[in-house]
Amino acid sequence: MPAKYKGYEFYEKVLKKPRYIVAPMVDQSELPWRILSRRHGSELCYSPMYHASVFLREPTYRKAALATCEEDRPLIIQFCANDAETLVNAALLAEPHCDAIDLNLGCPQGIAKRGHYGAFLQDEWDLISKIVSLAAEKLSVPVTCKIRVFEDIQKTVDYAKMLEKAGCQLLTVHGRTREQKKELSGLASWDHIKAVKENLSIPVFANGNILYFNDVQRCLDYTGVDGVMTAEGNLRNPALFTGNEPPAWEMTEQYLDLVEQYPCALSAVRAHLFRLWHHGLCIHTDIRERLSKAGSLSEMRTISIDLKQAAQIDVSNVSESPPPGKKHYWICQPYIRTNEPKPVKKEEDCENKEGVSKKQMKRMLKKQRKLEQQQQSTQRSFKWDRCEKCTVNPKGRKCAYMLCRACCREKTFTEHLNCRSHRFKCDQKQETREIEVDINNDTRDGNRTEECSSTSEPIT
Numbered sequence: 001m002p003a004k005y006k007g008y009e010f011y012e013k014v015l016k017k018p019r020y021i022v023a024p025m026v027d028q029s030e031l032p033w034r035i036l037s038r039r040h041g042s043e044l045c046y047s048p049m050y051h052a053s054v055f056l057r058e059p060t061y062r063k064a065a066l067a068t069c070e071e072d073r074p075l076i077i078q079f080c081a082n083d084a085e086t087l088v089n090a091a092l093l094a095e096p097h098c099d100a101i102d103l104n105l106g107c108p109q110g111i112a113k114r115g116h117y118g119a120f121l122q123d124e125w126d127l128i129s130k131i132v133s134l135a136a137e138k139l140s141v142p143v144t145c146k147i148r149v150f151e152d153i154q155k156t157v158d159y160a161k162m163l164e165k166a167g168c169q170l171l172t173v174h175g176r177t178r179e180q181k182k183e184l185s186g187l188a189s190w191d192h193i194k195a196v197k198e199n200l201s202i203p204v205f206a207n208g209n210i211l212y213f214n215d216v217q218r219c220l221d222y223t224g225v226d227g228v229m230t231a232e233g234n235l236r237n238p239a240l241f242t243g244n245e246p247p248a249w250e251m252t253e254q255y256l257d258l259v260e261q262y263p264c265a266l267s268a269v270r271a272h273l274f275r276l277w278h279h280g281l282c283i284h285t286d287i288r289e290r291l292s293k294a295g296s297l298s299e300m301r302t303i304s305i306d307l308k309q310a311a312q313i314d315v316s317n318v319s320e321s322p323p324p325g326k327k328h329y330w331i332c333q334p335y336i337r338t339n340e341p342k343p344v345k346k347e348e349d350c351e352n353k354e355g356v357s358k359k360q361m362k363r364m365l366k367k368q369r370k371l372e373q374q375q376q377s378t379q380r381s382f383k384w385d386r387c388e389k390c391t392v393n394p395k396g397r398k399c400a401y402m403l404c405r406a407c408c409r410e411k412t413f414t415e416h417l418n419c420r421s422h423r424f425k426c427d428q429k430q431e432t433r434e435i436e437v438d439i440n441n442d443t444r445d446g447n448r449t450e451e452c453s454s455t456s457e458p459i460t
Helices: 007-013 031-038 052-057 059-065 084-097 110-115 125-138 153-166 190-199 213-223 232-236 248-261 266-276 285-293 297-317 358-380 405-415 428-455
Strands: 020-022 044-051 075-080 100-105 143-148 171-174 204-207 227-230
Touching: 031 044, 031 248, 044 052, 044 059, 052 059, 052 075, 052 084, 075 084, 084 100, 084 125, 100 125, 125 143, 125 153, 143 153, 153 171, 153 190, 171 190, 190 204, 190 213, 204 213, 213 227, 227 232, 232 266, 248 266, 248 297, 266 285, 266 297, 285 297
Parallel strands: 020 044, 020 227, 044 075, 075 100, 100 143, 143 171, 171 204, 204 227
Antiparallel strands: none
């Protein structure tokens, strides 16, 4: 890039004013998926989140992360980090392959808490400011950030202003708090996003509550942001930004063709197929089992063809349209989470009379089943004859007394015998006789060999 643009100059000249953005998704926004999304309306894509220290340390990880092509632009590569130098060093390796570097400050998962990154840095403003300002100073491409909101709107606005002051050139705001995840995800707050947009002078993207194409325009109108980012909606329907809801097999076929052209991890492919065919796999459970065990791309393509054929049979048999608010399972559509809290278990249900919780009991039963399986396996694979005395242990294969080692030791020491199999030597005379017999046998074999060699005629 000839110049390092800032703010709206960067948004307009480098990113080309994108309004439809695909979010960074761990192991999901890989190159084939980004290309598929771009061909169906996406104007800007983010890479998956990469761990900056692993990116520096592992060449294989780095090579896979930097996979891109000419069609894959504009592109922003996202990192998670809790150290300024580490982020800068990783970003210096990545900047020739992208248009900007994004710092993840929004990941709410447990792994982010253990690694001390993502949304679990949002209370350490001095550290975040140091990371962003050093990256803005050292890198030749702009630095952007993606955050989650605080409960308090004003605190969220102050947080965003701090990032802008540190050198952030574009901010993506996910309208959920750090605690809103999984069954507690709830709705994203567009009010927080709107307040941030009104108080910043850099471009702002909104993230959250985007499941249908109509949601995109509603978000733009309500918040006044410059672009709308989606993750879940894109995974269920890569053509979301076109307003179309194509058959799942159509998107699957296009995606698998791109995977053959741009190979990626098989785990990512499997995850995408599970999401595209989520509603269909709930019906065709036998195919779901096959997909979970598929070990190659060709197997997954075969499974996709089987799903397509099963769905097309159902299409031909359908005579009525689905009820209002519902769609046929073969249509790309969002997965609507239920946000009902899980029922709280009573204390007497959690522990039995002996004070053992259900979780502990489950582990104990699992361990017991494993031991039983091992015992059954040992019994089935037992191939040795038992000791004639104790009838428990296997006998020595060459023991002259047909005993196990323990019984043989007792017999030889008591009766002053020798056992060559177990190497017990209690009778010196017997051992001497056995040695003499072995020497005589070796001598006799040697004499025979000499006689044969002396009588044989030379070969001409």
